[in-house]
Amino acid sequence: xxxxxxxxxxxxxxxxxxxxxxxxxxxxxxxxxxxxxxxxxxxxxxxxxxxxxxxxxxxxxxxxxxxxxxxxxxxxxxxxxxxxxxxxxxxxxxxxxxxxxxxxxxxxxxxxxxxxxxxxxxxxxxxxxxxxxxxxxxxxxxxxxxxxxxxxxxxxxxxxxxxxxxxxxxxxxxxxxxxxxxxxxxxxxxxxxxxxxxxxx
Amino acid sequence: xxxxxxxxxxxxxxxxxxxxxxxxxxxxxxxxxxxxxxxxxxxxxxxxxxxxxxxxxxxxxxxxxxxxxxxxxxxxxxxxxxxxxxxxxxxxxxxxxxxxxxxxxxxxxxxxxxxxxxx
Numbered sequence: 208x209x210x211x212x213x214x215x216x217x218x219x220x221x222x223x224x225x226x227x228x229x230x231x232x233x234x235x236x237x238x239x240x241x242x243x244x245x246x247x248x249x250x251x252x253x254x255x256x257x258x259x260x261x262x263x264x265x266x267x268x269x270x271x272x273x274x275x276x277x278x279x280x281x282x283x284x285x286x287x288x289x290x291x292x293x294x295x296x297x298x299x300x301x302x303x304x305x306x307x308x309x310x311x312x313x314x315x316x317x318x319x320x321x322x323x324x325x326x327x328x329x330x331x332x333x334x335x336x337x338x339x340x341x342x343x344x345x346x347x348x349x350x351x352x353x354x355x356x357x358x359x360x361x362x363x364x365x366x367x368x369x370x371x372x373x374x375x376x377x378x379x380x381x382x383x384x385x386x387x388x389x390x391x392x393x394x395x396x397x398x399x400x401x402x403x404x405x406x407x408x
Numbered sequence: 409x410x411x412x413x414x415x416x417x418x419x420x421x422x423x424x425x426x427x428x429x430x431x432x433x434x435x436x437x438x439x440x441x442x443x444x445x446x447x448x449x450x451x452x453x454x455x456x457x458x459x460x461x462x463x464x465x466x467x468x469x470x471x472x473x474x475x476x477x478x479x480x481x482x483x484x485x486x487x488x489x490x491x492x493x494x495x496x497x498x499x500x501x502x503x504x505x506x507x508x509x510x511x512x513x514x515x516x517x518x519x520x521x522x523x524x525x526x527x
Contacts, residue, residue: 250416253423253435269417277417281424 245269264293439464
């Protein structure tokens with residue numbers, strides 16, 4: 208299995224929190240990209256291939272929910288894993304709202320380092336496996352297309368051969384027919400007699 | 409196609425719309441980045457360019473794109489928030505193939521794209 212580094216996008220307006228996520232997720236050995244607002248987050252998404260997005264729900268300007276909704280509506284990011292981190296939206300109703308906005312997981316504050324790391328790792332693994340599956344699928348489709356093309360060429364060749372055989376057979380038949388016609392014309396008078404004579408012998 | 413706008417939120421919303429219609433969209437947030445992408449992407453079919461950008465604006469970027477003879481015929485549709493008279497002329501003079509006013513009307517944008525992509 209290929210082990211190229213996956214990109215994880217961290218979105219939080221507070222630099223200190225971004226730094227703490229960086230420290231927590233540093234052990235994963237993946238590439239961490241940081242954004243301090245929605246605009247930066249969207250720009251990073253447009254220019255990089257992102258495996259997991261970590262979003263703080265509470266941000267000025269465009270909040271985490273709105274940002275997640277925008278991301279979900281984009282056809283390129285419909286399957287991208289989004290994890291919400293939130294200090295205050297902790298009621299079940301709020302978690303539900305998060306899921307409806309496209310979150311796949313929710314981490315409450317105070318963040319437990321081990322839990323956050325484990326959750327992110329699961330989604331990075333899922334991303335890798337999905338990518339691998341996509342690649343294998345493409346390879347398979349390529350091979351199917353190759354075989355189909357080879358089969359088509361073989362059928363074409365067979366067809367050509369059949370036409371050639373048909374053509375030669377017809378030619379041979381025409382020659383035989385004309386020989387028969389000529390022979391019949393030349394010996395029409397006594398064509399039947401010799402055989403009868405031969406039969407009599 | 410390539411979308412050029414200093415505000416990634418605009419690119420994101422537009423690319424969401426266009427990718428849903430089957431287009432492949434590249435993004436640039438500066439004029440310099442746009443020029444680099446155009447140079448490295450010969451299969452590019454169209455550029456949608458915001459005029460109001462800090463540093464290198466849309467006019468300047470278009471002029472630089474047109475300096476390369478290979479990109480003389482690349483369709484560039486300019487987008488500008490200013491609805492001032494003379495803007496259209498200024499855009500076309502700088503090398504734009506077409507002009508649309510911001511905020512972009514979806515139907516207008518799609519019909520302009522259809523026209524320039526199926527030329």
